[in-house]
Structures are given as structure tokens and as C-alpha cells.
Amino acid sequence: MTSSVGEKEKFVLVRQNLEEAEKIEKKSISFWGDAFYRFRQNKLAMFCVFLLLVLVAMAIFVPWFSKYDYDTNDLMNTNQPPSAKHWFGTDDLGRDVFVRTWVGARISLTIGVVAALIDLLIGVVWGGIAGYKGGRVDEVMMRIADILNGIPYLLVIILFMVVFGQELWTMILAMTVTGWINMARIVRGQVLQMKNQEFVLAARTLGASFNRILFKHVIPNAMGPILVTLTLTIPSAIFTEAFLSFLGLGLNPPLASWGTMANEGLPALEYYPWRLFFPATFICLTMFALNVIGDGLRDAIDPRLRK
Amino acid sequence: MEKILEIKDLEVKFHTQSGTVHALRGVNFHLNKGETLALVGESGSGKSVTAQAIMKLLPTPPAEITKGQIILDGEDIVPKTEKQMEKIRGNVVSMIFQDPMTSLNPTMRVGRQIDELIMKNEKVSRQEAKRRAIELLDMVGIPNAASRYNQYPHQFSGGMRQRVMIAIAVAARPKLLIADEPTTALDVTIQAQILELMKRLKEKLETSIIFITHDLGVVANMADRVAVMYAGQIVEIGTSDEIFYDPRHPYTWGLLSSIPSLDANDGEELHAIPGSPPDLTKPPVGDAFARRSPYALQIDFEKEPPMFQVSETHFVKSWLLHPNSPKVEPPKIVQQRRRVLPGTFEHPVLVEGGL
Amino acid sequence: MLKYILRRLASILLTLFVIVTITFFLMRIAPGNPFTSEKRLPPEIEANLNAHYGLDQPWYKQYAQYLVKVATWDFGPSFKYKGQTVNDLIADGFPVSLYLGLEALLIAVFFGILLGVFAAVRQNSWIDYSSMSLAVIGISVPSFIMAAVLQYIFAIKLQWFPIATWGSFKHTILPALALAMMPLAYIARLTRSTMLEVLNNDYIKTAKSKGFSERVIVYRHALRNSLLPVISYLGPLTANIITGSFVIEKIFGIPGLGAHFVQSITNRDYTVIMGVTTFYSIILLLAVLLVDIVYGLIDPRIKVSAKEGV
Numbered sequence: 005m006t007s008s009v010g011e012k013e014k015f016v017l018v019r020q021n022l023e024e025a026e027k028i029e030k031k032s033i034s035f036w037g038d039a040f041y042r043f044r045q046n047k048l049a050m051f052c053v054f055l056l057l058v059l060v061a062m063a064i065f066v067p068w069f070s071k072y073d074y075d076t077n078d079l080m081n082t083n084q085p086p087s088a089k090h091w092f093g094t095d096d097l098g099r100d101v102f103v104r105t106w107v108g109a110r111i112s113l114t115i116g117v118v119a120a121l122i123d124l125l126i127g128v129v130w131g132g133i134a135g136y137k138g139g140r141v142d143e144v145m146m147r148i149a150d151i152l153n154g155i156p157y158l159l160v161i162i163l164f165m166v167v168f169g170q171e172l173w174t175m176i177l178a179m180t181v182t183g184w185i186n187m188a189r190i191v192r193g194q195v196l197q198m199k200n201q202e203f204v205l206a207a208r209t210l211g212a213s214f215n216r217i218l219f220k221h222v223i224p225n226a227m228g229p230i231l232v233t234l235t236l237t238i239p240s241a242i243f244t245e246a247f248l249s250f251l252g253l254g255l256n257p258p259l260a261s262w263g264t265m266a267n268e269g270l271p272a273l274e275y276y277p278w279r280l281f282f283p284a285t286f287i288c289l290t291m292f293a294l295n296v297i298g299d300g301l302r303d304a305i306d307p308r309l310r311k
Numbered sequence: 312m313e314k315i316l317e318i319k320d321l322e323v324k325f326h327t328q329s330g331t332v333h334a335l336r337g338v339n340f341h342l343n344k345g346e347t348l349a350l351v352g353e354s355g356s357g358k359s360v361t362a363q364a365i366m367k368l369l370p371t372p373p374a375e376i377t378k379g380q381i382i383l384d385g386e387d388i389v390p391k392t393e394k395q396m397e398k399i400r401g402n403v404v405s406m407i408f409q410d411p412m413t414s415l416n417p418t419m420r421v422g423r424q425i426d427e428l429i430m431k432n433e434k435v436s437r438q439e440a441k442r443r444a445i446e447l448l449d450m451v452g453i454p455n456a457a458s459r460y461n462q463y464p465h466q467f468s469g470g471m472r473q474r475v476m477i478a479i480a481v482a483a484r485p486k487l488l489i490a491d492e493p494t495t496a497l498d499v500t501i502q503a504q505i506l507e508l509m510k511r512l513k514e515k516l517e518t519s520i521i522f523i524t525h526d527l528g529v530v531a532n533m534a535d536r537v538a539v540m541y542a543g544q545i546v547e548i549g550t551s552d553e554i555f556y557d558p559r560h561p562y563t564w565g566l567l568s569s570i571p572s573l574d575a576n577d578g579e580e581l582h583a584i585p586g587s588p589p590d591l592t593k594p595p596v597g598d599a600f601a602r603r604s605p606y607a608l609q610i611d612f613e614k615e616p617p618m619f620q621v622s623e624t625h626f627v628k629s630w631l632l633h634p635n636s637p638k639v640e641p642p643k644i645v646q647q648r649r650r651v652l653p654g655t656f657e658h659p660v661l662v663e664g665g666l
Numbered sequence: 667m668l669k670y671i672l673r674r675l676a677s678i679l680l681t682l683f684v685i686v687t688i689t690f691f692l693m694r695i696a697p698g699n700p701f702t703s704e705k706r707l708p709p710e711i712e713a714n715l716n717a718h719y720g721l722d723q724p725w726y727k728q729y730a731q732y733l734v735k736v737a738t739w740d741f742g743p744s745f746k747y748k749g750q751t752v753n754d755l756i757a758d759g760f761p762v763s764l765y766l767g768l769e770a771l772l773i774a775v776f777f778g779i780l781l782g783v784f785a786a787v788r789q790n791s792w793i794d795y796s797s798m799s800l801a802v803i804g805i806s807v808p809s810f811i812m813a814a815v816l817q818y819i820f821a822i823k824l825q826w827f828p829i830a831t832w833g834s835f836k837h838t839i840l841p842a843l844a845l846a847m848m849p850l851a852y853i854a855r856l857t858r859s860t861m862l863e864v865l866n867n868d869y870i871k872t873a874k875s876k877g878f879s880e881r882v883i884v885y886r887h888a889l890r891n892s893l894l895p896v897i898s899y900l901g902p903l904t905a906n907i908i909t910g911s912f913v914i915e916k917i918f919g920i921p922g923l924g925a926h927f928v929q930s931i932t933n934r935d936y937t938v939i940m941g942v943t944t945f946y947s948i949i950l951l952l953a954v955l956l957v958d959i960v961y962g963l964i965d966p967r968i969k970v971s972a973k974e975g976v
């Protein structure tokens with residue numbers, strides 16, 4: 005491979021601006037941009053988001069537009085199987101199961117979301133303070149949390165419902181009494197991690213105030229696991245509500261959540277299975293969708309990709 | 312001289328979500344029996360990939376050996392199956408990893424981690440394996456070897472753990488030992504001890520060693536020959552003396568001149584090599600290092616340079632050695648150290664078709 | 667190690683104390699009097715009953731009495747089932763629930779781990795995707811819905827199993843499966859993700875470099891390290907099975923402690939509610955303690971402190 009005559013000219017030194025070379029080669033993406041991109045790649049999770057939106061839309065609009073009310077009795081048409089007139093059939097008082105399912109959706113979803121949000125609120129405050137203050141305050145606060153955590157969650161709720169009655173607000177309250185502990189632990193963990201990170205130290209050295217550090221630095225970074233936990237708390241709340249209904253501690257009739265509907269459908273399982281089937285399916289679908297979304301978020305946020 | 316390892320035109324690609332990474336782009340070198348070869352380069356140069364490729368430890372869904380041969384003790388292992396490799400690993404070739412804190416199984420006793428290797432390769436009884444393991448622990452300098460045998464990794468310090476790793480690596484008397492930055496994670500004083508240990512063991516067990524590092528000081532201590540890697544290729548290879556006293560590649564110059572020296576003049580700046588290694592999903596055309604080199608030639612951006620031979624043992628992959636290229640002077644620091652070594656050719660000789 | 671156990675026992679006693687106190691005061695706040703749902707009683711008889719059960723005493727005295735009783739393992743009489751004490755009900759129902767619970771636990775742990783290991787070792791294969799999809803479904807279907815489904819398909823339609831009640835081993839299968847499904851799925855996922863992490867660890871690379879086969883690496887090196895989170899999960903798992911049993915026993919008509927408990931809730935039989943709650947709490951706390959001890963035995967980093975070496 006001797007060089008041809010024409011190539012001789014190529015053997016000249018080239019002047020290069022080597023400082024240019026210091027520029028980073030690849031375009032850098034922001035943390036959240038990257039995370040959302042990864043989430044969007046997860047087809048199952050995206051489908052579940054869509055599914056959830058459909059469920060919420062149905063829950064909002066179906067009861068408005070339906071010709072039946074959730075408590076309209078029709079004693080001539082009890083326990084009818086699904087038909088053109090009653091898409092999901094009727095129950096033992098002739099009420100339209102379709103409309104009741106979507107009213108139930110409103111209630112179950114509301115319980116789930118509100119309980120999760122209250123957990124979030126208490127958890128963030130408790131965990132945030134404990135983590136940031138550290139020392140004695142942290143010890144005491146987490147001790148209390150530990151002891152409360154030792155009490156079996158469902159037992160507490162059961163006791164609560166027995167004592168305070170079976171209303172919507174007592175149920176939500178019961179769930180949040182010990183439900184916040186998990187969120188508090190996560191938040192505290194995040195805060196502790198952040199506290200020791202160098203950028204917080206840097207910000208403090210530059211004179212940033214407590215609030216500024218908390219809101220501009222700590223919270224955005226902690227958002228990830230908090231969001232995941234929040235998403236995964238909702239199905240847990242929906243489960244608990246259904247569970248309570250099956251124990252006879254659900255909401256009072258004619259109010260119907262998916263749980264109470266399923267519970268009422270249980271004794272009729274052999275002959276009128278649709279009465280259990282429809283609410284039960286939606287409980288599972290909602291929990292499934294939220295679990296998948298929560299998983300998807302967790303995978304998208306965690307930089308260590310498994311695949 | 313008999314060759315224990317010969318690597319010819321090795322190409323390795325990684326298939327990732329963001330593209331295919333050309334991690335090794337035609338690696339050529341060999342190792343003679345009883346030699347210590349140092350493999351030097353920045354992170355991302357391909358040193359670890361080469362090491363793992365030699366043992367076929369690269370995870371094969373993303374990684375793929377797309378070309379080349381790895382001839383270990385006379386046999387090409389590239390076409391070998393996993394089952395066949397399992398007989399070779401630990402036995403013919405073994406490896407010491409970088410981080411002693413995480414390289415040992417935390418829930419298994421240290422002695423057992425040595426035993427299992429001995430028992431895998433030879434039909435010996437538990438007692439015999441235990442005896443040999445304790446002997447090995449002793450040989451690598453662990454006091455109270457017999458009682459240490461029963462302990463868990465977390466009860467050892469970093470330096471001790473690395474000694475255990477070495478014991479494991481030599482337990483089956485391999486012919487080739489690959490050490491992947493074994494001292495990088497250790498304190499300087501411990502580093503020296505580990506290096507001493509390795510030198511002793513090498514003499515005693517007659518193993519050949521490939522020593523991967525980015526620390527040239529370690530190289531000077533340990534190596535017979537040195538291979539310099541950049542962007543997935545070997546750009547210069549020669550004896551230790553040749554590399555230190557008569558380096559010819561601009562990257563090697565860069566590496567040597569970025570070592571702070573106690574006898575440098577005050578006011579002399581430290582030379583850092585500007586820029587960063589190239590993105591290997593789009594491997595650069597021509598000479599990969601040209602973009603960071605003050606000695607770049609026009610042709611460097613168009614054609615990949617061939618290998619030039621400077622002595623029996625010294626090879627350089629750079630257009631600068633072509634008769635047509637201008638004479639360049641290496642940085643001051645390199646010049647100050649330069650010596651003309653016996654055996655150097657008058658003029659560099661173009662090597663047809665690689666080594 | 668011993669110090670650790672003692673400290674934990676103290677913590678358990680404290681928690682128990684809090685639980686008993688909370689249940690006691692909750693029951694006092696609860697609306698209604700234990701006798702209100704029955705026919706209206708003439709006041710003298712009511713007064714007699716109150717005196718007999720100590721209900722006319724001031725609350726702090728009742729509280730103290732209750733604490734003493736609990737400490738001596740006497741949970742008091744049932745207000746609804748005349749002649750039966752809470753202890754009787756517990757002794758009657760607990761063995762049944764225990765049997766069911768253990769069966770469910772074994773199914774969940776054994777198959778969960780198996781599935782998880784398989785999925786991890788064959789990552790991204792169809793085995794992995796299908797078993798993990800099933801697992802997500804598994805954790806999304808509440809145990810009682812699973813129970814109803816199993817009952818409908820296998821007992822009512824296919825008639826392979828009895829629909830309800832208790833008697834032979836056949837009677838235990840559907841309820842145990844219903845109880846085990848969710849934990850099984852959870853354990854499978856947990857095992858899989860832990861094992862994937864473990865397999866990425868450096869010491870697995872070391873094991874590979876020694877030339878061991880995949881089977882040896884997974885079962886001798888990776889498995890033990892992967893089981894640690896699963897062992898930790900056994901505590902919450904027990905809680906899960908206990909509470910799951912409430913509904914499962916009701917659906918399948920099984921005469922276990924859970925069913926008695928549910929009945930007592932419906933009946934507002936306060937002593938039973940309090941007693942069984944306390945009993946369950948004790949079981950749970952002991953289970954968690956046991957799990958912690960086992961974990962400490964298996965993880966050598968806890969068993970042998972680092973200070974003993976260097």
C-alpha cells in the first residue's frame with residue numbers, strides 16, 4: 005500500500021482548534037425528558053394510561069346520560085341477564101347494573117385517589133421533616149411510625165369502621181390512619197439521600213435558604229419514587245374498600261361502590277354471575293392498570309435499565 | 312518464544328438501544344509464555360472488553376464477536392461453545408477483577424470460594440481441597456490462613472480481599488492470568504504490596520500475565536511489554552523500555568506527558584490530553600486520535616493508518632511514521648526522557664496486512 | 667444476637683400494649699351496648715348483666731381489669747354466644763385457619779420463588795414475559811375475587827372441587843389457592859427482580875470466570891443472595907394471609923377463626939372483636955420476629971459482625 009503521488013499533499017499538518025474538542029460529543033437529555041421518553045416506549049403502560057382515562061371518562065359521563073338512575077327499582081325485572089335493554093343485566097331489585105357499575109366507579113376511584121392523596125400529604129410532611137431535621141426529631145418520629153406500623157393495617161381499618169360507622173369519610177379516614185407510613189418512609193429516605201448530596205451542600209454554601217433548597221432541589225429529585233408510591237397506593241386503597249365490603253363493613257345502601265356490588269353479587273354467584281362479574285372485573289382492571297403504570301414509572305425513572 | 316495467546320483482527324460490537332457500539336475495531340497482539348503484558352488506555356478504550364473477550368465473558372445478547380481469532384494456548388476459542396469455555400475458564404485462563412469489595416460472594420465463606428474451584432478441576436476430596444486452599448491463602452500473604460478460611464468476605468479489608476481474589480485466580484494453576492485494574496480501588500501502599508505479590512507468584516507458578524491499567528507507574532513496575540489502546544484499537548505496542556524511552560504515537564506521548572513529574576521545572580504546565588474519547592457508535596474515519604492531536608495530518612482524517620514497525624518488538628499505528636510525513640517533535644517531557652534503543656530500525660517499515 | 671432478640675421483644679410488648687389500649691378504647695366509643703340488639707330487657711336484668719360483666723365500673727377500672735386479663739391470656743366471654751368464652755372460639759377456629767394459612771404460605775413461597783428464578787434466568791424470553799404478565803394480573807386480583815372466580819369455575823361449573831365447607835384435603839385446595847395467588851405473584855416478581863440484580867453483581871462475574879455452568883451459578887451463588895428480600899417479605903405475607911382468611915373463610919364456609927371474627931363484627935360482639943384482634947396481633951408480631959431472626963441467621967453480614975475480622 006504505497007501512497008500514490010497525489011496523496012503526498014495529504015501529509016501535511018492540520019491546524020486544529022483543540023479547545024473545540026472539549027465540547028461534549030453527545031447531546032445531553034434532561035432527567036425527566038429521558039424518563040418520559042422511556043415511559044412512552046413502554047407500550048403496555050401507555051395502553052393502561054389510555055384504559056384508565058376511558059374508565060374515568062365512563063365514570064363521569066355514563067351516569068349523567070343514562071336513562072336509569074343507580075337506585076331506580078324495577079321489581080318486575082329483577083335479576084335479568086345482560087341484554088340490549090340492560091347491558092350489564094339487573095340486580096335483585098331490578099336496578100340497572102351498568103349504571104350502578106359506573107356510579108360505583110366514581111365512588112371506588114374517589115376513595116382510592118383521595119386516600120392516596122391524604123397519605124401523600126401526611127407522608128411528605130412527616131417524612132420530610134424527619135429526614136431533614138435528623139437527629140432526635142427523626143428518631144422520635146420514626147419510632148412512632150414504627151410502632152403504628154406494627155399494628156396490622158386491615159385490623160385497624162376494621163376496628164375503625166366498626167366504631168365510627170360505615171360512611172364514605174370514615175372509610176377514607178380509616179385508610180389513611182396508618183397508610184401514610186409507607187410514603188413517609190420513602191420521602192424520608194429521599195430527603196436523607198438528598199441531604200448528603202453535594203449539590204445541596206453547594207447550594208447552602210451559596211447561601212440558599214431552607215425553602216429554596218427544599219423546593220428547587222430536594223423535591224424535584226425525590227418526585228420519582230414519590231410518584232411511583234402514589235400510583236401504587238391507589239390500587240391498594242381500592243382493594244381495601246372492596247375487602248371491607250366483603251366483610252360487611254362497606255358503604256351503606258343504596259350507595260354502591262364496586263366492592264359493595266361485588267359483595268351483594270356473591271351469594272347469587274351460581275345463578276346470576278354477572279352481578280359479581282362486572283364490578284369484580286372493573287376492580288381488577290383498575291388495579292391492574294395502576295400497577296402496570298406504577299411499574300412503568302418505576303422502570304422509567306430508574307436509570308439502571310434492566311433490559 | 313512460545314506464544315500463549317494470540318489475538319488477530321478482533322472486532323467486537325455491542326448492540327444497544329442507542330445504536331451499535333464498535334467497541335473493538337481490529338485488535339492485534341500476542342503474549343509470549345512467561346511474559347507480563349500491560350494493556351494501557353483511557354476508560355472506553357476497550358481494555359476491559361478485550362480482557363473479557365479473551366475469556367468470552369462478554370454477555371452475548373448485547374455483545375458480539377464479529378470478526379477475528381483469539382488463539383489461546385494453540386486453540387481458537389472464538390468458535391467454542393459455552394460448555395467448552397466452562398472447561399477453559401479458571402483452568403487455562405483466569406481473571407482478577409477491579410473491585411475487591413464486590414467481587415466476592417458475601418454469603419459464602421471465603422474458603423469455600425477457593426475450594427469449589429479446586430474441586431471443579433480435579434477429583435480431590437473436601438479435606439484435600441481445604442488443605443490446598445489454606446496453603447493458597449498463606450501463599451498470598453494472609454495471616455492465620457487456617458482460621459481465615461472459615462470467614463466471610465466482609466470480615467476482610469480491601470487489600471486482603473484482593474489477595475483472596477488472587478488466591479482464587481491461581482488456585483487451578485492457569486497458564487494465563489488477566490488482571491483487570493486490580494489495584495485501582497486500593498490505597499497506594501496496599502497497591503505496592505499486591506504488585507509485589509503478583510510478581511512473586513508469577514515467578515513461582517510460571518504464569519503469563521495481562522495487566523490492564525490506566526496507571527503508567529504500575530506499568531513501569533510490572534510489565535515486560537506494553538500495548539497502548541485507543542478507541543478500540545492498539546495504537547502502539549513494544550517493550551517497556553521502548554514505550555517509555557522511545558514512544559512514537561501522539562497518544563502515547565499524551566499519556567506520558569500527563570504524568571506529573573517531580574523533576575519538572577516550575578511553571579511548566581501539566582499536559583492534559585484535550586477532548587474526550589470518540590463516540591464508538593459512529594467510529595471516526597481515519598485515525599481516531601487525530602481529532603485530539605496537535606500532530607494531525609490531513610490524511611489522518613481520510614484513511615486509517617497502517618502499522619509501522621520500528622524494531623523487532625515495537626509497532627506503531629500512525630501516519631506520522633510514513634516517509635512522506637513531516638518530522639515532528641514530541642512534547643518536551645518525552646524528549647527529555649528519550650533514548651535511542653539498540654535494535655531500532657533506521658527507518659520504520661510498513662507492515663503489510665497487520666501484525 | 668441475643669441482645670437483638672431482647673430488644674425486639676420489648677418493642678413487641680410496647681406495640682401490643684398500644685394495640686390493646688386502642689382496641690379497648692375504640693370498643694368503648696362504639697355505639698350501642700352489647701345487649702342492645704336483643705329484645706328489650708327489663709332494667710333490673712340489664713343492671714344485673716352489666717354488673718355480671720363488669721360493665722358498670724368506671725372506664726379506668728375496666729381498662730386495668732382488661733389489661734390484667736389479657737396478660738393472663740383470658741380474653742373474656744363472648745356476649746353473643748352464651749356460655750362460650752373468646753378463648754373457646756379461638757381454640758376452636760385457629761387450628762383450621764392455621765392449616766389453611768400454612769398451606770397457602772407454602773404454595774405461595776415455593777411456586778413463587780420457582781417462577782421468579784425461572785423468569786430471571788430466562789430473561790426477556792417468552793417464559794419471562796408470560797410469567798411476569800400473569801404475575802401482574804395476580805397482584806391485581808384481590809384474593810376474594812379470585813376465590814369467587816375459582817369457586818365459580820372449578821366448583822360450580824366444572825364440579826371438580828366441593829363448593830364449600832371443610833372436611834377433606836379436597837376442601838382445602840380452592841381456598842388455599844385463592845389465598846396464595848396474590849402472594850405467589852408478588853414473590854415471583856420480587857424474586858425475579860432481586861435475582862436479576864444479583865446476577866449483575868461482580869461476584870457472579872467472578873463465579874463465571876471460574877468456569878461454572880449457569881445452573882451452578884444460579885443455585886449455588888445467586889439463589890441464597892436473592893432470597894433475602896423474600897424472607898423479609900414473609901412478615902407482611904403472614905399479615906396478608908391472616909386478613910385474607912377473613913373473607914376466604916366466609917366465601918367457602920370454612921369454620922376458621924377468620925369466619926368467627928367476621929361474624930363477631932357483624933354481631934358487634936365486642937369482646938370477641940377485641941380478643942381476636944389482640945390474638946392476631948400477637949401472632950403477627952411473633953411472625954415478624956421469627957422472620958427477622960431467620961434473616962439474621964442467613965445473612966452472614968448480620969450473623970457475624972465485621973468487627974470480628976480485619
